[in-house]
Amino acid sequence: MLAPVLELVAIRKVYGDTVAVGDVSFALGRGEFLTLLGPSGSGKTTTLMMVAGLVAPSAGTMLLDGKPLDPLPPYKRNIGLVFQSYALFPHMTVAQNIAFPLEMRGMDRREIQRRTGRALDLVGLPGYETRYPDQLSGGQQQRIALARAIVFEPRLLLMDEPLGALDKKLREQMQIEIMRLHKQLDISVIYVTHDQDEALVMSDRIAVFNSGRIEQLGAPEELYERPASRFVADFLGESNFFPGIAKVVGGEHCEIEHGKDRLRGRSRGLAAGQAAVLAVRPERIRLAPPGSPALASENFVSGRVRNIVYLGKSRKYIVQIDDGVEIAVFEQARGDRIPTVGVGDAVTLIWPVDDSTVLSA
């Protein structure tokens, strides 16, 4: 890996008795798109604000291109920041807003004009120079805020829930737009969101935050397929959990005892006798008639359908297994296939061992 653009080493932020951010460390690669994902209050925005210089860390070090960032005030960091509220200057036109960072750097008028025009082209709003922010739609304001944050060619672009205020359609459109800009400008991005879908779609890597710490950091697929903790399995996508006791531990797999059933899944670092949960994604489970045979590489449990929810592109089955735990199963809904399973029917749930993850409870 190339030398990282930004490195955080044991960054900490304490407000009185509450630890907002506790010993967060990560390195951001050149041109990387890193998402800080977590519920509100998990410390992701505070971490972002410390990088921007708007919040002072209580402890730890930050390095930008290997040089300490902490002594620099925000206006000397050369880091672009897009706020959730856009923070466009209401008394300035679009052109004046975008020109602001260039003016602060003492650029001459012609150069400012050239760069402002190019930034507007980049975000797809040429010709909007003389408009005022309140004459723009939310999506357009977002684009102007983005243009203003990249026009001075910052070392790093930070985005704090930039799409939070937009409706779903526009949000998806802007996600693609931001990804395109990221590729085109080859800029390193730290992106904060609480929207897991957004994180999965956009990121090179995701850092999942939970109460001020990074729970897991990795590529989206890695996090989805191999969650390191119950929190990650639950927060990123949907998961079913079978609680139990780890029985047979060895190699890549672990077997747990869940009621009268024995279930196996991928695992590492668990000790026999430890309380554990087996996590499996709803879309990996198959519904079969009761007593259907399962392969040696599959887990199975029996239960009864409690509810069926039609979701358009799929159906969600809520199945209560024999010990009372409710399990969700997604099945692709196809127009030509009338569901053969109804509410109240007894079923067997079957899924591959390799699609299961055993985590400490």
Add this chain to the structure above:
Amino acid sequence: MKKPRALTPWRALRLAVCGLVAAMMLAPLAIVLTLSFSAAPFLTFPPPGFSLQWYAKFFADPVWMATLRTSVMVMIPSSLCASALGTAAAIALSRVRFRGASLLIGLLMAPLVVPVIITAAAIFGAFRVWGLYGTVTGLILAHTVLTIPFVLSTTLASLRMVDRTLESAALTLGATPWRSFWRVIFPLILPGVLSGLLFALVISFDELTVSLFISTPTVRPITVQMWSDVRGSVDPTITAIATSLFLFTLVVMLAETLVSRRARGRRPPLAALGF
């Protein structure tokens, strides 16, 4: 076309009360205004005829002109000082949360609440000791203290409307705190500051009680001169002066309305002032 509303007893009562209040407030003004154009050599109402003699007398009299000059010389620096200090205080109070912040606001707003006579007596006592009694500087300082509350409250109201993240945004875009204030915050609170400044001008120009305590025959604002004049002879010139002062106040207040209306125009409302 709008249909005229029926005159219910309740509506009639409301109209009557409103009309009465308006009449109570405007009648003295109307009388003074009319008398200032009177042709009679003394105060009689209704006037037997109309002339501009009292205005001519007012503008020709060196005593009135000297006191008017003093008033202006006090009004302009004191309202500028009050604007600068009041704005600075508003900014500090709006962003720094510290123990005693509300106490400080209370102290700064005190001249509005404390009976003016008490403020006047206190200033008189202090200025005698400090050698500011009977000086223009003393009047400027006293009027500054009296008008700071107006600037403070209009500017605080404006600041509450300004999104705090705008300043953070300016910082991340490379503006020093100083430049981010002048380029981003100040233009946004300017309507509030201007409103405060205009109030300060009017308050200082109309101020009597404190000026009465600390002025001398040589350094005397026009209001004090009017007061002593009314107590002696009843010269109708006073009505011309009163009308002139009223016109000045009216113009300034209209300007204030214009400032706050313009602020509400294109941008988010900034100067919704509760006065």
